[in-house]
Amino acid sequence: MLEKLLLNHYEAAAVILSGIGLTNLLLQRNLIKKIIGLNIMDTAVYLFLAAKGYVEGRAAPILIADGSGGWLRSSALYVNPVPAGLVLTGIVVSVSVTAFALALTLKLYESYGTLNIDEALMKMTQEQEELEARIDDAEEEVLSS
Amino acid sequence: MNEELRRIWKSFFDWVMGNGPRPENEVIPPEPPPDLPFTRKPKDKYSRFHEATLKERYNQWLEIHGLHLFSVLYAGLSVLTCIVIVSLLLATVAELPPFGHERNPANNEVIRRYVEHGGHETGAQNIVAGLILDYRAFDTFGESAVLFTAAVSVLMLLGASRRNRAESELQPHTYEIGRNFLQRGPPSLGHHVFRRDDTILHSVANLSIPVILMMGCVVVINGHLSPGGGFSGGAILSTALILAANAYGFERVHEFFNERTFIISSSTALMIYALSKGYSFFTGANHIHSIIPKGTIGNILSGGLILPLNLCVGLIVAGTLYGFYALFSEGDM
Structure with a gap:
């Protein structure tokens, strides 16, 4: 198994990278570090796709002139062009999701003054309890009057 | 020599941990707003004595042990999950076709079609x-x-x-005469101090x-x-x-x-x-004739x-x- 993994070392590295990103996503309590973990997982996907598209000894998929006004069109000359398009889609979606998540994190920081998800949840629970206590008091006042 | 190394390591360690000497012009982020005074506690809804004490004791135990135990359990379980997922994926990667081989299933007739006809069908090099x-x-x-x-x-x-x-x-801009120093009010979240x-x-x-x-x-x-x-x-x-x-x-x-x-x-x-x-x-x-010309490749x-x-x-x-x-x-x- 180890020699097979060494043969596919780019894919193995991508899998390990995505594992690092997932651990980061689960273990970090800081929201910005969580988003960085998500970005590491995205990078692992790009590496995997780029590794799948590579063919040994072939050129990038840009047509090469054959010297007499024509173009070399044999598919045995160029690497796979499809993963490039897929990686582009991945990068764009990852940038958009990261920006949106960071904007939401910034709003959370403005409201609760912390980036730690546990502290923010604790403050949210306190607010909720405060609200419920007020509702109970108001109900009692209405009932007693 | 050893003392010097130790001093350098200590300053590096302080710098990493954020305890080092602060530069004079550093913008210190504002203090987070103080917690709202939660004077009114939620009411105890349990009238019977033993139920209330049981709940209180449970909450006390949770505060002392529960959260810590839960976080340790959570960290262990998440590391375990990640290790299991990574080893499953590595076992899959070991069975994948060899890297960079031209007979791989990814290099199929779709790719041949794109490479051989893409040039004259789209006109792009x-x-x-x-x-x-x-x-x-x-x-x-x-x-x-x-x-x-x-x-x-x-x-x-x-x-x-x-x-x-x-x-x-809205606060007036403060200018420091002589240094052409522009500052928009107190340095708050998201506002840079520009040095022009x-x-x-x-x-x-x-x-x-x-x-x-x-x-x-x-x-x-x-x-x-x-x-x-x-x-x-x-x-x-x-x-x-x-x-x-x-x-x-x-x-x-x-x-x-x-x-x-x-x-x-x-x-x-x-x-x-x-x-x-x-x-x-x-x-x-x-299959209508399009007016957009393809042009010559290149x-x-x-x-x-x-x-x-x-x-x-x-x-x-x-x-x-x-x-x-x-x-x-x-x-x-």
């Missing part, structure tokens, strides 16, 4: 450009729309609230901004002939805008590129993209719609990436 902006142009249109939507939602989330706050806490007299930054920006702009335009315009295209060229253009904003202040960039310009240019680019590619898809699907005016579509995408990407930077650092665009 760069097969990837022909792939993403001709065969799969609808996908790229969706990507541009996703970017634009993300920029607009970040603008809604950050822009509006910042503007309201700036109006409510940074000679090094100005000279570097003067030298490099035209070069970066030219590089970005070349990458966008040559998208169908060489590596690059709208996305990478737009990213290069946005770095020029970000450098200008950092060197001369956001107000200077705001004069020619603001929220209004961004919305108008991006919507126009998306509209041109949708209409021109819609025409192309309609004529192609119904010329700058070739590739049918790829050049104008690259320009549209470049405009959207440049505006969006600069917009993200301006919104996150300044709260306005």
Whole structure:
């Protein structure tokens, strides 16, 4: 198994990278570090796709002139062009999701003054309890009057 | 020697842990707002004595042991999950076809078709450009729309609230005479303190901004002939805008590129993209003769719609990436 993994070392590295990103996503309590973990997982996907598209000894998929006004069109000359398009889609979606998540994190920081998800949840629970206590008091006042 | 090493290590350690000496001009972030006084406790709903004490004792135990135990359990379980997932995926990777071999199942007849007919069907020398902006142009249109939507939602989330706050806490700009030091009120979240007299930054920006702009335009315009295209060229253009904003202040960039310009240019680019590619898809699907010429491969005016579509995408990407930077650092665009 180890020699097979060494043969596919780019894919193995991508899998390990995505594992690092997932651990980061689960273990970090800081929201910005969580988003960085998500970005590491995205990078692992790009590496995997780029590794799948590579063919040994072939050129990038840009047509090469054959010297007499024509173009070399044999598919045995160029690497796979499809993963490039897929990686582009991945990068764009990852940038958009990261920006949106960071904007939401910034709003959370403005409201609760912390980036730690546990502290923010604790403050949210306190607010909720405060609200419920007020509702109970108001109900009692209405009932007693 | 040993003492010296120890001193260097201590200063490095302090620097890493954030305990080191603070530079004089450092902007210290404001204190978080104090916790709201929660004077009113939630009422105890249990009237019977033993139930209440049981609940209280459970809560006490939870406060002392429970949370700690839970976090240890959570960390252990998440590491275990990740190890299991990674080992499963590694076992799968070991069974994959060998890396870089030409007989791999990924290099099938689809790739042969794209490479052998892509040139004369799309008119683009760069097969990837022909792939993403001709065969799969609808996908790229969706990507541009996703970017634009993300920029607009970040603008809604950050822009509006910042503007309201700036109006409510409007404070006069304070100028320090002699140093030409501009500061907008107290340094609060998201507001930089700009030093306008940074000679090094100005000279570097003067030298490099035209070069970066030219590089970005070349990458966008040559998208169908060489590596690059709208996305990478737009990213290069946005770095020029970000450098200008950092060197001369956001107000200077705001004069020619603001929220209004961004919305108008991006919507126009998306509209041109949708209409021109819609025409192309309609004529192609119904076997109607299209008026768009393919051109000869290798010329700058070739590739049918790829050049104008690259320009549209470049405009959207440049505006969006600069917009993200301006919104996150300044709260306005």
